[in-house]
Amino acid sequence: MFVEKLSSMFSKLLHAQPKYITAPVMPAAAQQLPPDRLPRHVAIIMDGNGRWAQKRGLPRSAGHAAGTEALRDIIRASDDWGIEALSLYAFSTENWARSKEEVNALMGLLLKYFASEIDELDRKNVRILILGDVDGLPGPQREAVCSAMERTKDNTGLKLNIALNYGGRAELTRAAARLAQKCASGELRPDDIDQAALENELYTAGLPDVDLLIRTSGEMRLSNFLPWQTTYAEMIFDSVLWPDYDRAEYLRNLRAYASRDRRFGGVKADSAGSEADEAGAAGQNTEEIS
Numbered sequence: 001m002f003v004e005k006l007s008s009m010f011s012k013l014l015h016a017q018p019k020y021i022t023a024p025v026m027p028a029a030a031q032q033l034p035p036d037r038l039p040r041h042v043a044i045i046m047d048g049n050g051r052w053a054q055k056r057g058l059p060r061s062a063g064h065a066a067g068t069e070a071l072r073d074i075i076r077a078s079d080d081w082g083i084e085a086l087s088l089y090a091f092s093t094e095n096w097a098r099s100k101e102e103v104n105a106l107m108g109l110l111l112k113y114f115a116s117e118i119d120e121l122d123r124k125n126v127r128i129l130i131l132g133d134v135d136g137l138p139g140p141q142r143e144a145v146c147s148a149m150e151r152t153k154d155n156t157g158l159k160l161n162i163a164l165n166y167g168g169r170a171e172l173t174r175a176a177a178r179l180a181q182k183c184a185s186g187e188l189r190p191d192d193i194d195q196a197a198l199e200n201e202l203y204t205a206g207l208p209d210v211d212l213l214i215r216t217s218g219e220m221r222l223s224n225f226l227p228w229q230t231t232y233a234e235m236i237f238d239s240v241l242w243p244d245y246d247r248a249e250y251l252r253n254l255r256a257y258a259s260r261d262r263r264f265g266g267v268k269a270d271s272a273g274s275e276a277d278e279a280g281a282a283g284q285n286t287e288e289i290s
């Protein structure tokens with residue numbers, strides 16, 4: 001009885017027409033995104049600012065300034081379309097290796113960005129979290145990001161994570177050290193360390209895994225971004241340079257994601273079904289196979 005009910009529920013679900021949400025400012029044909037195929041967590045490596053500027057004979061800092069416009073658009077679009085979490089790679093632990101001039105320009109833009117956006121983000125119920133070593137930032141930047149996190153910490157809308165002075169290896173090393181400290185203080189036993197315990201020590205503790213990772217500018221590498229969290233992420237490498245990236249391109253990427261078949265090491269539900277049918281037809285008792 002119960003099994004029959006369950007199978008009728010599944011077949012209803014399978015044959016139901018997908019409902020669509022619409023993105024208000026897009027042309028009708030591009031609007032549809034099936035809500036059950038929206039990624040919960042999108043991560044973006046915003047790359048290509050330098051090349052964008054170079055192509056125009058401008059200093060690299062002009063590319064970074066233009067990149068903040070794309071940033072605004074993509075944050076707003078994520079909020080409009082009901083994405084749960086958005087993680088943006090803004091400055092890596094390796095980016096300190098750039099010229100003093102460029103690092104200063106980036107740090108200056110960071111301050112400007114928080115000053116100009118925080119009111120709107122807070123009004124939109126966005127929760128801001130910085131991923132990375134905040135203590136390693138210069139004083140004014142540290143204060144700006146800490147105050148943004150504090151001000152928005154109880155907000156329940158888009159979870160906006162900005163990776164600043166972030167490195168994936170540094171994050172994992174820090175998590176290992178924190179677990180070791182807990183063991184040393186007797187709070188935890190080595191046997192208690194499992195994946196959840198490690199995850200709990202990451203900057204992203206409590207967030208869902210990354211479903212979709214987008215990198216702009218055509219580069220095809222992670223560059224030390226969220227190695228743990230992207231283990232099963234779908235990846236899209238988009239050739240558009242970050243300052244030219246906009247919500248139309250973002251929507252194309254989300255639609256491409258919606259058409260992907262994610263298996264997580266298993267097999268597709270329908271092919272699993274046909275294997276079971278074949279086994280059943282061959283007279284095997286499939287119910288005993290767990």
Ligand code: IPE
Pocket residue numbers: 046047048049050051052090091095106217
């Ligand atoms: C990404 O653009 C922004 C940061 C790394 C801060 P880049 O500055 O890396 O641009 P390209 O890769 O040199 O074009």
Ligand code: IPE
Pocket residue numbers: 045046047089090091092095219221223
């Ligand atoms: C990754 O881009 C870091 C950010 C986008 C903030 P990079 O431009 O620094 O990466 P590589 O050097 O090309 O790997």
Ligand code: MG
Pocket residue numbers: 047048049
């Ligand atoms: Mg780059």
